[in-house]
Amino acid sequence: MKAKxxxxxxxxxxxxxxxxASRNPRKIGYQVLRxxxxxxxxxxxxxVNPAAExxxxxxxxxxxxxxxxxxxxxxxxxxxxDAPKAVRGCVDKGAKGIIIVxxxxxxxxxxxxxxxxxxxxxARSYNARVIGPNCIGIYNSSNRLDTLFQAAERxxxxxxxxxxxxxxxxxFSLAMLEWAAxxxxxxxxxxxxxxxxxLTEAELLxxxxxxxxxxxxAMYIESIPDGRKLLSAIRxxxxxxxxxxxxxxxxxxxxxGAKFHTGRLAGDYRRAAGALRQAGAIIADTIYQLFDYAKAxxxxxxxxxxxxxxxxxxxxxxxxxxxxxxxxxxxLADLDAAxxxxxxxxxxxxxxxxQNPVDxxxxxTSSDFKTALSILLESKAxxxxxxxxxxxxxxxxxxxxxVMAEVSSRSKEAGKPVVCCAMGGPYTRSMVSKVEESRIPxxxxxxxxxxxxxxxxxxxxxxxxxxxxxx
Amino acid sequence: MKAKxxxxxxxxxxxxxxxxASRNPRKIGYQVLRxxxxxxxxxxxxxVNPAAExxxxxxxxxxxxxxxxxxxxxxxxxxxxDAPKAVRGCVDKGAKGIIIVxxxxxxxxxxxxxxxxxxxxxARSYNARVIGPNCIGIYNSSNRLDTLFQAAERxxxxxxxxxxxxxxxxxFSLAMLEWAAxxxxxxxxxxxxxxxxxLTEAELLxxxxxxxxxxxxAMYIESIPDGRKLLSAIRxxxxxxxxxxxxxxxxxxxxxGAKFHTGRLAGDYRRAAGALRQAGAIIADTIYQLFDYAKAxxxxxxxxxxxxxxxxxxxxxxxxxxxxxxxxxxxLADLDAAxxxxxxxxxxxxxxxxQNPVDxxxxxTSSDFKTALSILLESKAxxxxxxxxxxxxxxxxxxxxxVMAEVSSRSKEAGKPVVCCAMGGPYTRSMVSKVEESRIPxxxxxxxxxxxxxxxxxxxxxxxxxxxxxx
Numbered sequence: 001m002k003a004k005x006x007x008x009x010x011x012x013x014x015x016x017x018x019x020x021a022s023r024n025p026r027k028i029g030y031q032v033l034r035x036x037x038x039x040x041x042x043x044x045x046x047x048v049n050p051a052a053e054x055x056x057x058x059x060x061x062x063x064x065x066x067x068x069x070x071x072x073x074x075x076x077x078x079x080x081x082d083a084p085k086a087v088r089g090c091v092d093k094g095a096k097g098i099i100i101v102x103x104x105x106x107x108x109x110x111x112x113x114x115x116x117x118x119x120x121x122x123a124r125s126y127n128a129r130v131i132g133p134n135c136i137g138i139y140n141s142s143n144r145l146d147t148l149f150q151a152a153e154r155x156x157x158x159x160x161x162x163x164x165x166x167x168x169x170x171x172f173s174l175a176m177l178e179w180a181a182x183x184x185x186x187x188x189x190x191x192x193x194x195x196x197x198x199l200t201e202a203e204l205l206x207x208x209x210x211x212x213x214x215x216x217x218a219m220y221i222e223s224i225p226d227g228r229k230l231l232s233a234i235r236x237x238x239x240x241x242x243x244x245x246x247x248x249x250x251x252x253x254x255x256x257g258a259k260f261h262t263g264r265l266a267g268d269y270r271r272a273a274g275a276l277r278q279a280g281a282i283i284a285d286t287i288y289q290l291f292d293y294a295k296a297x298x299x300x301x302x303x304x305x306x307x308x309x310x311x312x313x314x315x316x317x318x319x320x321x322x323x324x325x326x327x328x329x330x331x332l333a334d335l336d337a338a339x340x341x342x343x344x345x346x347x348x349x350x351x352x353x354x355q356n357p358v359d360x361x362x363x364x365t366s367s368d369f370k371t372a373l374s375i376l377l378e379s380k381a382x383x384x385x386x387x388x389x390x391x392x393x394x395x396x397x398x399x400x401x402x403v404m405a406e407v408s409s410r411s412k413e414a415g416k417p418v419v420c421c422a423m424g425g426p427y428t429r430s431m432v433s434k435v436e437e438s439r440i441p442x443x444x445x446x447x448x449x450x451x452x453x454x455x456x457x458x459x460x461x462x463x464x465x466x467x468x469x470x471x
Numbered sequence: 472m473k474a475k476x477x478x479x480x481x482x483x484x485x486x487x488x489x490x491x492a493s494r495n496p497r498k499i500g501y502q503v504l505r506x507x508x509x510x511x512x513x514x515x516x517x518x519v520n521p522a523a524e525x526x527x528x529x530x531x532x533x534x535x536x537x538x539x540x541x542x543x544x545x546x547x548x549x550x551x552x553d554a555p556k557a558v559r560g561c562v563d564k565g566a567k568g569i570i571i572v573x574x575x576x577x578x579x580x581x582x583x584x585x586x587x588x589x590x591x592x593x594a595r596s597y598n599a600r601v602i603g604p605n606c607i608g609i610y611n612s613s614n615r616l617d618t619l620f621q622a623a624e625r626x627x628x629x630x631x632x633x634x635x636x637x638x639x640x641x642x643f644s645l646a647m648l649e650w651a652a653x654x655x656x657x658x659x660x661x662x663x664x665x666x667x668x669x670l671t672e673a674e675l676l677x678x679x680x681x682x683x684x685x686x687x688x689a690m691y692i693e694s695i696p697d698g699r700k701l702l703s704a705i706r707x708x709x710x711x712x713x714x715x716x717x718x719x720x721x722x723x724x725x726x727x728g729a730k731f732h733t734g735r736l737a738g739d740y741r742r743a744a745g746a747l748r749q750a751g752a753i754i755a756d757t758i759y760q761l762f763d764y765a766k767a768x769x770x771x772x773x774x775x776x777x778x779x780x781x782x783x784x785x786x787x788x789x790x791x792x793x794x795x796x797x798x799x800x801x802x803l804a805d806l807d808a809a810x811x812x813x814x815x816x817x818x819x820x821x822x823x824x825x826q827n828p829v830d831x832x833x834x835x836t837s838s839d840f841k842t843a844l845s846i847l848l849e850s851k852a853x854x855x856x857x858x859x860x861x862x863x864x865x866x867x868x869x870x871x872x873x874v875m876a877e878v879s880s881r882s883k884e885a886g887k888p889v890v891c892c893a894m895g896g897p898y899t900r901s902m903v904s905k906v907e908e909s910r911i912p913x914x915x916x917x918x919x920x921x922x923x924x925x926x927x928x929x930x931x932x933x934x935x936x937x938x939x940x941x942x
Contacts, residue, residue: 025865026836026866026868027834027865027866028834028866030865031865103832104821107823108823136833149833150863150864150865151865153898154862154865154898154899155895155896155898156896169786169787169788169790170861171785171786171787171788171861172787172788172894174785174861174894174895175894178863178894178895178899179896181896182897246791248791248794249794286791286916286918287916288916288918314641316639316640316693317640317642317643319640320719320757323720350574350575352578352579362499362620363498363499388642390641390642391625392622392625393620393621393625394497394498394621394622394625395499397497423642423645423649423758424645424649426627445757445758445759
């Protein structure tokens with residue numbers, strides 16, 4: 001109950017104080033304030049800076065205690081050694097949520113760790129909860145609460161949408177947020193945990209599992225402090241919504257890196273990844289995979305099986321996809337005679353249609369794609385459809401966007417995901433955007449497309465297992 | 472000698488005939504002609520189309536024999552069954568180079584294979600050589616010879632530069648060309664081999680090894696018909712210039728795919744990859760790697776060893792890089808006491824400088840990067856420097872581009888490659904472009920940056936081995 005109240009203060013505060021606001025646009029304390037007052041958040045915002053009258057039109061107070069209002073959320077940009085006192089000031093003012101952006105804590109050694117313990121003790125004694133330190137805080141698309149110190153000119157914010165993202169790394173978060181924004185994949189809530197001295201992934205998962213705005217959860221984790229809690233939270237969540245996890249600490253160097261970064265030594269990677277997988281998480285190996293899986297899972301229906309049909313107007317990338325199909329636990333769909341007959345009858349003579357992959361060749365038009373995709377959507381031998389486009393090829397007309405819009409609704413009815421690949425420059429990206437408007441994901445390499453298709457297949461299996469009660 | 476003459480006709484023809492030119496802008500035969508007359512090629516261009524007067528201002532002839540000029544190069548867009556006759560017409564006109572764009576040959580089965588044999592026989596009897604069929608032909612940046620059927624509005628062409636690319640897949644080629652164009656990595660020559668009925672990678676390598684415009688060669692191969700020749704060509708070339716190879720056919724499905732695509736069954740992947748590696752090729756596993764390696768090898772000096780120093784203003788991606796460092800045969804440089812002292816003395820207090828990775832933190836400015844990079848460039852404990860940027864972070868000013876320009880020239884003097892990582896959206900990409908103007912490659916994920924650093928280390932070892940005469 002208490003965590004829930006604090007999470008409400010963290011995601012939906014009526015009033016926010018920025019402690020350590022700065023007049024210098026190059027400073028973090030300036031941009032945090034700017035993100036709160038200029039990017040759409042409608043709550044009351046206060047700034048604490050003993051030397052300034054006002055910053056960005058926000059009146060500054062010399063100390064937290066002088067703010068003539070109660071505050072729900074405090075964002076701290078202060079020296080590590082000053083943080084415990086600042087936190088006490090905030091909870092005295094009623095703050096239930098505290099975000100500590102500053103670094104200089106556990107990642108610096110024992111002194112910093114002690115400071116973190118002190119902060120958590122103070123906060124907890126007031127039923128307040130802490131995010132960070134050493135983090136970039138929170139972005140909530142529904143009320144535009146935004147504590148990022150990255151200016152919008154430099155870092156896109158995604159619109160509302162199905163993806164929630166929890167991360168120990170601010171840098172990865174920025175990439176995820178921008179990639180999501182660029183492809184129109186909306187984000188419900190984003191939390192950067194940094195050193196994660198208090199509030200954990202497990203608690204956030206429990207919350208996001210019930211959050212109606214969130215359909216898919218992605219996480220970047222450098223260490224697992226509360227294994228049992230996290231596993232049980234994943235288990236409960238993954239029954240309802242996919243949980244994709246990128247875990248580091250595969251090697252000794254990585255574990256050292258994690259320590260240097262967020263101040264914790266990761267445990268044994270394989271054991272940890274295995275346990276997360278068993279609990280129902282979809283494990284990503286790279287940041288691309290973390291994003292690619294989340295996108296596929298947010299947009300596409302789950303397949304009934306692993307039989308893949310390819311359709312293409314340029315075969316090279318399909319060849320490399322075939323090359324890795326079995327590594328990803330997928331199979332080339334063995335088309336039935338009736339499907340092959342229809343492909344042969346309905347497609348033009350220049351195509352190589354009597355097989356899977358269906359090669360429409362460089363002469364293919366959007367109408368050829370439409371014909372082939374319609375037939376494959378109706379085939380009982382196919383679970384997943386993977387169109388590989390060469391948008392550069394002159395014969396392929398731009399009608400392909402509306403063809404894919406139609407395919408999108410039919411694929412949902414049929415329960416057959418469609419996962420595409422297209423590689424190239426500006427024109428290709430513009431066509432990818434048009435196709436992705438229909439929520440059909442298009443990936444930039446065959447490997448990425450394949451792995452995304454795998455994530456759909458894998459989550460369908462995981463959900464079945466969790467719902468059946470097997471563990 | 473004969474191959475050399477034919478290659479001259481293929482890359483530097485004075486006259487080109489497009490056989491099968493079309494009036495329909497949606498057709499391949501239209502765009503091939505357009506690429507030859509509108510994108511800068513200055514030679515004489517003729518079109519063969521029995522039904523048209525002229526296309527794109529080029530007078531059309533009813534047949535090849537009616538062209539009142541000798542031709543060096545012929546580009547054929549004709550039905551497979553008409554190809555042998557067309558080839559005969561071309562060689563009768565003096566053509567030494569023949570590019571067959573059309574498909575419908577070996578990839579369709581025995582009939583098509585027979586047609587290919589017939590074509591090669593005709594061509595060879597006139598000392599002409601054939602590229603294709605089932606390909607997109609040639610792009611030569613130095614004379615803008617361009618037979619691609621992808622309109623420039625849809626597919627960027629790179630400027631002159633160090634990379635040559637040979638590919639059995641047209642689709643991969645387009646991606647490579649566009650990615651090269653977008654990052655300012657110039658391309659010397661590009662050849663799409665398709666079914667590769669005649670001219671082979673081995674022959675092209677021999678030519679490109681001597682080509683002064685070419686510094687790095689990348690290849691996409693679906694099968695190896697002439698193993699010995701290819702290996703010896705790689706050995707001779709790799710002594711002078713890096714040869715990067717993406718080979719498919721890892722699995723049975725991939726081998727089937729290669730057959731369906733270019734009509735050949737790939738052999739045993741591991742054995743083939745091992746032999747290529749032994750001959751001196753740098754083996755890429757994905758199209759990203761093929762491109763990423765080529766870019767690093769084209770732009771950066773070779774390192775003396777495998778000791779990596781990281782500098783960053785956002786540690787997450789560095790942690791995942793550390794996690795994979797040993798998988799790539801790289802080591803975290805163990806900084807000497809003097810270097811650590813200098814880092815500690817010269818960097819501001821907010822940085823975590825007394826170690827490798829050097830964490831400049833989210834407060835880092837371009838001047839902090841300059842200080843750290845200068846010190847690392849001078850450290851004897853460091854072979855490869857990997858800056859990981861968070862361009863979104865407000866404190867990082869745009870002076871970073873000129874800092875990196877200076878670093879670029881110093882890194883070349885010091886013989887220490889610099890390989891960067893930066894992830895994000897439009898602003899990040901704009902900063903990446905600025906950094907890459909100094910020929911310092913910036914990759915979009917830690918894994919990509921690491922693998923590129925590996926390729927530099929690997930090629931330095933390979934070249935040493937080849938030059939020492941060891942095999």
